Amino acid sequence: MLDVKNTTGIAGAGISISMDNNPHANVTTGENGSYDYDLFIPVIDEGDHTVGAAFIPEEQPLSQAASKTTMKVLRANTTISIEGPDVAYQDDFLNISGKLRTLKNRNVPASDIAVIFDTDLIGTAPVQNGNFSFSIRIAKNTSPGNHTVVTRFNGESLFLPSENSVPVDIRNKPVFYALGQKVAGSGYGVPLLGLGVAAVILIIFYLRKERAFLSWIDALAMAIKTRISKDKKTVAQIPPEPVEEIEIETI
Incomplete structure (x- = not known):
């Protein structure tokens, strides 16, 4: 102005x-x-x-x-703002977004943002109306720990270059196995999900079996109680045997 x-x-x-x-x-x-x-x-x-x-x-x-x-x-100074998650997982997507503006908060016309993971250029994000977004897939062999995503504007005839970065913690991706699925390096196992399913099945089987056992015990107790009751009635109905009197003569 x-x-x-x-x-x-x-x-x-x-x-x-x-x-x-x-x-x-x-x-x-x-x-x-x-x-x-x-x-x-x-x-x-x-x-x-x-x-x-x-x-x-x-x-x-x-x-x-x-x-x-x-x-x-002179070429206008620029600034980049960037947003991204604090944690990402191996073999999963990391989504970032940001804005490219002049210092007076005006949009920079159509341009490209270079996206760098640590020191490797992994792609470019087009800028539209000052906004950009980018999605990267974290490789399976990426080492767990702290890494850096850098967004860089290389500048144009009217705008000076600028860059910004965001840290991200890369972690091992949680793995779930089906029951009996082969686990690399450990033969056949039942980890995580498989173990949970097996535990649920055993609990259900145990409960059903325990119910049947308890029902059998109740039936047996009832039968014994009934038999004892019948035996008491039978004993009460038998008359006592007569006692024979014997006379003893004194000599």
């Missing part, structure tokens, strides 16, 4: 503002002949450029007047 102004002059005069001889805007002077205009710098090459202000009179005998000044256009 360039502030183009004049503080003295003819009131109500029309002023044409131009850049590199290309008209950009028209302004009118105030009561004391002053004017003030904020000229937005368009997309132009880095280097020296000319800004002009010309007065073209509508009536005679006023004559045309103009003034020019030279300014140096």
